[in-house]
Amino acid sequence: MDDFSKGHRRGFFKDMNDSAVNFSAYRNFAGHPWRRVIGYLVLLVLLLGTPVLLSFVYDFNREVDRLAEKFSREAPDFLLKNGELQVFGEMPLILEDERGGSRNIIVVDTSGETDESILQDYENGVFVSKTKIVQKNSLETQIFYFSNFKDLTVTKEDVLEWLPSLKLTAVFIVIFGFIYFFLAKLCTAALSGLLCLLFSRLQQRRLTYGQGVKISVYALTIPTLLQALQAVILPGFFAFGLLYYIVLTIYLWFGVQSGGEAA
Structure with a gap:
């Protein structure tokens, strides 16, 4: 042989x-x-x-490390439990940029002061509230409810522990x-x-x-x-x-x- x-x-x-x-x-x-x-x-x-x-x-692995480092530095502490999201920090949290000639926005507000109507002036955007995530692009708008994950408990520390597993x-x-x-x-x-x-x-x-x-x-x-x-x-x-x-x-x-x- x-x-x-x-x-x-x-x-x-x-x-x-x-x-x-x-x-x-x-x-x-x-x-x-x-x-x-x-x-x-x-x-x-x-x-x-x-x-x-x-x-x-x-x-790819270097990008995962960069993502984990950026998430650790910039993401606020949060708790997803019983189908509801609680974010600790000043609300609303707004991230806005312009890519490819279109305006994009990410809004996180679990206090209820704003709603998904903030996405109207943007071609692409994400709005995160206490109960749902609204994702908008040029073709459609999708809504994901946290109530679908009632049995799931997630914190920022959990995500930081999970991110390195992406390397697998x-x-x-x-x-x-x-x-x-x-x-x-x-x-x-x-x-x-x-x-x-x-x-x-x-x-x-x-x-x-x-x-x-x-x-x-x-x-x-x-x-x-x-x-x-x-x-x-x-x-x-x-x-x-x-x-x-x-x-x-x-x-x-x-x-x-x-x-x-x-x-």
């Missing part, structure tokens, strides 16, 4: 190297069995997707992240297979759609490597998408030229 695993890993890294620097290998790639092609894509996503997801998890969702981020990356690459390969058929005609090559998809999977190696580096090192480089598809198209062109038989 160990020898098989080592051989499989060696085969993967050889294919990865050949897909990057040896266009003549694409003739062999076009003839690989589907099991090997899909296995290569899975390993490619695991290898190059891991640093991207770890970087995302790091940023990182496990799901990694799992679903890998699934998303794999499906995204598979869809890209499926669409690129059509481009391979076009290149096959232009170059007068005999190439089936299935062979085009196989070539596309291996042609994704360098673009995916660049994508991983960009996500970790230059996350703000928004023009990268164009570079990604330019590099992919170059590999597809030369991959078809080597992978297809002359017509």
